[in-house]
Amino acid sequence: MTTPRGFRDRSEDSLFTLIGEIPELIRNLVIAEVDAGKAWVRRTSKDAGIGAGWIAAAIFFLFWAVGMLIAFAVILLALWWPVWLAALVVLIGILLVAALFALLGVQRFRKVARAQNPVQSIVQDVKEVRDEF
Secondary structure, eight states: OTTTSSSSTTTTOOOOHHHHHHHHHHHHHHHHHHHHHHHHHHHHHHHHHHHHHHHHHHHHHHHHHHHHHHHHHHHHHHHTSSHHHHHHHHHHHHHHHHHHHHHHHHHHHHHHHHHHHOHHHHHHHHHHHHHHH
16 A cells, blocks of 8 residues: 555555665665765756856956946946046946955855755764664
8 A cells, every 4th residue: 555645555565574674765865865866966066166257257347447448337337427537427327337246256155055965964864774683
């Protein structure tokens, strides 16, 4: 007989049957922990890659914006303001864009750091099994 979640009802099994199934249950636990570890590595590497992409975007904007955008914006703003004020406003704008991309990258890396490491889960499971015996 199975339960609604698909697990077998073991209330009718004898003690020896239950003890005999311990190796299979431990094997299933180890396989599940390894699969959880693989999923964690996939998730973590994806988040790290996205964070690195955001940092690369910030560097890209800083590199290319330094020459073209500064010159264009300073010349454009110098039509209304003094040249020094136009240059200052353009510089602040570029630094704000770079800071935005850097913050997005740092936020993604913090998400990676907060993710639970499956090794900690395995250590906890081993400790629980040791405490039982």
